[in-house]
Amino acid sequence: MSLPRAVKIVEVGPRDGLQNEKQQVPAAVKIELVDRLSAAGFRNVESASFVSPKWVPQMADAAEVMAGIARRPGTIYSVLTPNLKGFEGALAAQADEVVIFGAASEAFSQRNINCSIAESVARFEPVARAAKDNGLRLRGSISCALGCPYQGDVPVPAVVDVVQRFAELGCDEIDIADTIGVGTPKRTHEVFAAVTKVFPRERLSGHFHDTYGQALANIYASLLEGIEIFHASVAGLGGCPYAKGATGNVATEDVLYLMNGLGIETGVDLDQVVDIGHFISSAIGRPNASRAGRALLAKRNAAQCSEASEQA
């Protein structure tokens, strides 16, 4: 068993998570969330999305959030930029990294943005060039890499193809995202075995959803492939837009618990993240979707009760 010595956990709760929650979250809460996450040790926080407020009202305050956070030296604050207008917002907001995206599923691409995968990636050329010209990091995120809500199976070569297109645009990092959480370790293994042949292993990340409970098994399978970057969302923020009541993004607390148990360094303090998960779940009035988070909070409460009864 050979596992990486250390991994980078990209915390995506403030962007990917909150963008998929129904509630409108005040900018002040988002700012506190980002700041507490960076203080807990995350070196990379996906913080906002510079998208049209008409389509994504949840992210309308992106500039305010980016202006309000306390930058920690060395922390990468990433933002989503669907087009050049979004990039200009990101640049003005002094984002460290811009994220562009495309699906590995032709059906998903057609249905969601009404164009082919190839066209959708090509449209990001101006954003990619602008990022390079301005010295910003560029990340490419590939959705539906392990399966699609419309076409079902997504062939591995289709994923490899998008990785190559993003590589040609100059992406520093590329995400393999199981957007609907249908993947299992076998497919995870197959995809990473294929994409690591065309892009450096240490710049590929795994973005897993826990919709079918498979996320941690997939992360473990990815670790066995030498993958060193994983996305996670504190308290499992985000839910699943394709199945009401289903689980979405893998919870950061569960991922950190796994890494701690495997002796893999993350640089992040799990106890602080459990607090943050409790804070944001309470702030937006939703159940905490992290199993490890709930168990650790229950354990703390039990310890406090027993302490109180011993004192009584």
Place this chain on the structure above:
Amino acid sequence: MSLPRAVKIVEVGPRDGLQNEKQQVPAAVKIELVDRLSAAGFRNVESASFVSPKWVPQMADAAEVMAGIARRPGTIYSVLTPNLKGFEGALAAQADEVVIFGAASEAFSQRNINCSIAESVARFEPVARAAKDNGLRLRGSISCALGCPYQGDVPVPAVVDVVQRFAELGCDEIDIADTIGVGTPKRTHEVFAAVTKVFPRERLSGHFHDTYGQALANIYASLLEGIEIFHASVAGLGGCPYAKGATGNVATEDVLYLMNGLGIETGVDLDQVVDIGHFISSAIGRPNASRAGRALLAKRNAAQCSEASEQA
């Protein structure tokens, strides 16, 4: 990557699950549960517990349940037997397998049954002898094999020691149980690597709890060790007695989804199990704790809605 071609899933919901739910479940519901599970393809269903109704009122109707179920040829109906009196009940009820148990944690054994591990296993000698004399299968279940709520770490040699004691009692199958769900794949790997040296791999099972979200990752790690028997509880019945609000037994639906994705045969029909999970969750008025179950139910509902709107 070398995985088993097929595995046996032991469905423990009717016993381990319902014993740890607060509600008193009518015998008729338990009987329907067991019968639907055997019809879905489970070859081994943990069905009841012949324990003192004073301590475990949830299982007071064990004889009634065992008398009421429709036996499927080839299906093993297991029951828990803490002592000779329990064994006599199990024998009269025509159970196929009796289950004895012990902890790998000295602190847990002292605190729960007020004796050492060695003493607790020795006390099962008469039950083990009676099982052999009567041609019943004998299973030994080792709790706290990956960690203990009282002493924390449980050394691997302590697990090996209990495996050897159960082997000496003539156990046909031995369960490695992560009772509080604290294990991760590293410890899972270490424990199975050690116990497979003293007991046949094909007669060892993994019993994982999802309290910290690690169950499927641990099952995947066990598969990589060649383990071929896993316990699971439909809809995640059972909860966690050591942490209120935390998750307990791994949900059968999630395990079946994993096995299907890995191409590992189980002989069990996932769709039927999703229905059973919905049935028992509704019957006892609790949320369905299976992520795959919830996702597949949501998907079905969405398909029905879209069909209805197309017809309209």
